[in-house]
Amino acid sequence: MTVGFVLLCHQSLGRAAQVAAHLAERDCPVVVHVDTRVSAADRGAFAEKLKGLANVRVISRQACEWGTWSIVQATLDAAGVMLRDFPGVGHVFLASGSCLPLRPVQALRDYLGQRPDTDFIESVTTEDVGWTVGGLDIERFTLRFPVSWRKHRRLFDTYVRLQRRVGFRRRIPQAITPHLGSQWWCLTRDTLAAILEADDRPEIDRYFRRVWIPDESYFQTLARRYARRIESRSLTLSKFDVHGRPHLFYDDHLQLLRRSDCFVARKIWPGAGALYTAFLSDDPGQGAHGEPNPGKIDRLFAKATERRVKGRTGLYMQSRFPRPDRVNARTAAPYAVLQGLDVLFADFEGWLSRLTGSRVHGRLFGAERAAFAGGEQVFNGGLSDSPILRDYNPQAFLANLIWNTRGERQIFQFAPQDNLAILPFVATDPQAYMAVVSGAWAIPLAMQAVRPDADFVALRREAALLQRQETEALDLLSQPTSKARLRHWSLVEFLERAQDHLQLVVDEISPGTARRLTDMPQMVDLTPLPQFLQALRNEGMQPVLAGDLGDLEALIQGGEKRGRLRVAK
Structure with missing residues (x-):
């Protein structure tokens, strides 16, 4: 059994094609979903770069908007193609076009081979979540969110206030208990197939279409329903700032990324040529890693966040004058x-x-x-x-x-x-x-x-x-x-x-x-x-x-x- 990769791409397609080719050439099937808003010429050029790889599929079915159901639907579409076309896949790894493998593919294959029944997905109840940014935890599941927060923020906020005022609450399906977690997961074939083939999937999908940021809750909730063994963590290194935006990794983060021992990192700056050159290789030195442990660099990020928010004690400067x-x-x-x-x-x-x-x-x-x-x-x-x-x-x-x-x-x-x-x-x-x-x-x-x-x-x-x-x-x-x-x-x-x-x-x-x-x-x-x-x-x-x-x-x-x-x- 091998591991397959689902890549969600909407920009920097040149780098995404480079990563997809790297994975496919090492016997990892890859299904790429390209946002339909990408021009036909760019989609064609992207598919052309991967044309000679038999274990790559490129689909384009959804216009993905942050915080909406479209991202989940694109993931479901790509996952369905993966399970249909590649029966030898034992685990499916979800990543984005801006992700970058940090360790050799064989190291990931060996790691998952020792844990054939384990799903790696961050999945915690709303009461245990302390990282949500935006003021909505359980209300993600009990209110309706029919409009885009990014495109219609004023309408979004007005509709939320109106629902609170009138006491509106959606009914959560009895078959599920809402969980939250990172969007980036690695699920077993059996768990993913159970999610895709569930008899009540139309009802579940209909409910999640009006949940806010469902890509952080759909698979996280349903994995608890079907998985035999869950490790509530992601194998992808992703860090967020105080505003909930992902950190970008640049060339000078090379040694930092190596110390994390994670298999994949996001979000990589497209111009970080040194990172792509260093990690998209078969250098034997890249394999000397232990258990993925992003906590090794959490302290460094915490210090950086504190310095960004509070600044250095006693430093007054034009770009950051402290309150x-x-x-x-x-x-x-x-x-x-x-x-x-x-x-x-x-x-x-x-x-x-x-x-x-x-x-x-x-x-x-x-x-x-x-x-x-x-x-x-x-x-x-x-x-x-x-x-x-x-x-x-x-x-x-x-x-x-x-x-x-x-x-x-x-x-x-x-x-x-x-x-x-x-x-x-x-x-x-x-x-x-x-x-x-x-x-x-x-x-x-x-x-x-x-x-x-x-x-x-x-x-x-x-x-x-x-x-x-x-x-x-x-x-x-x-x-x-x-x-x-x-x-x-x-x-x-x-x-x-x-x-x-x-x-x-x-x-x-x-x-x-x-x-x-x-x-x-x-x-x-x-x-x-x-x-x-x-x-x-x-x-x-x-x-x-x-x-x-x-x-x-x-x-x-x-x-x-x-x-x-x-x-x-």
Whole structure:
């Protein structure tokens, strides 16, 4: 017994003839159904190419339309010719004109010879199907679909809605239980003959004529009725995208197709000459395969689909600009935003850079310029330190900076007086880490207040503005929708255990590295701060973000006496 092939063709007839000849020359009967919409000249040229092959039949009886009964009728017509003209066929393999054998014909013949009573057809109940695209599962069988979805989509959708509204339901014949599966199957002669010769076939065919996409349910349902043994899988490798359209295989998929161990693949690009040359041959190396296992490449396709739908994390480009609700992260890599530490410690950026090996910037969103590390004016990716260019789109500025420095963690300083438009972006980015010492903005103001020419009214006004802006920023970062990791201390809380808190920041910025702080950065002179905060309070402003004023004064005085706070004089 041998295996026969039924090919459904409607385009790229040159490639289809090449595949049909390859199969026929290796003693596999082939019946080709050519769509009647193909021109008579093209059909004649196709038949002429196969004229000398006695085990090839070419028929043209149906104008096949996707999703309609015509595809099933064309398959039934070709299968009838196969069973009538080739009694030596034990299995019938359904394929399309864009399919390509991936393994030698003899390997398929041997495989089926060891399983003479097995039908290979994906066949699952509607409750178990998770791959249907279009919103119709059981309704494929209970509604009527008299018009083409592709040609008359609006009429199709209107008629479906009307049937749902009036509660219309078709009666499913008692003799069958609807099943779904891939269109491409390999059935035994006995099963196929039983389907074609069934006494109630006119009734079954009449029912399936109004089922949507019957080529994915007709044989899948009837095989359950007649088969002795079914393996619910296809021997054909076919992959579909998120819209339900088949993937095309090109020349650069050669090694991928070989790894699948499947016997046939669809859909092959007609111009993939390297694939046709490689697989339509008798190369002995093509026979070294195991059990067909398309699952080997499922993971690769899943990753490709995810990348196509979601894109690469943090990548923004003209051809695919991600929607905010469809991205895992706003930026391409983890980064840290530190607020208050640069004013609390002298040369904090240099100290942190030496300790962690990370790129530590100044205030990237400061009013005067983007303070890149090392004082650079142009950074990776051509990013300028111009605040005008940066503030035109601060979110894109940060996303580009992180994308262009992948592999190196970026750390930058922030302050309440910086461009706050970036904070909603940072707050919703799971790649972001923020450490905030609230109230630290008062330290440089306190240093200005001790100058003889200080304008305290202006300083008080600026302090009120900074506290209000920092309060709004903390509220934003604390929202349930915030995805950034936040560490927040008031100035007093931080000073109570400055080394421990700084150690925590370093550990979270550089996870996996056990760096114990043996050399703390020098803290700036904080002695004017309590007096300045008290003066603000006396003028009617409550500097609540810094913490309790009495505790702050005790910490500064006690810390200096015991040497707990290293203060730069």
